[in-house]
Amino acid sequence: MHSLIRKCIENGHYTMQVVCPICGSATEFALPPKYSPADKFQKYRLKLMDGDKSGKDNSKSI
Numbered sequence: 001m002h003s004l005i006r007k008c009i010e011n012g013h014y015t016m017q018v019v020c021p022i023c024g025s026a027t028e029f030a031l032p033p034k035y036s037p038a039d040k041f042q043k044y045r046l047k048l049m050d051g052d053k054s055g056k057d058n059s060k061s062i
């Protein structure tokens, strides 16, 4: 999905125009960051949970 949202370089106004209608500055595409570090960590977390299952009775120590 392509976003048409642009951001004014000078003042950070959000617009869909090539030239900011508010201050008249040039604009550039305001793209969100592509990678998400949370996703990476979720992979590890799932792996850890799997390992926890197989190693039961590990935390039951009285």
Ligand SMILES: [Zn+2]
Pocket (backbone or CB within 6 Å): 008, 010, 011, 012, 013, 020, 021, 022, 023, 024, 025
């Ligand atoms: Zn502007």
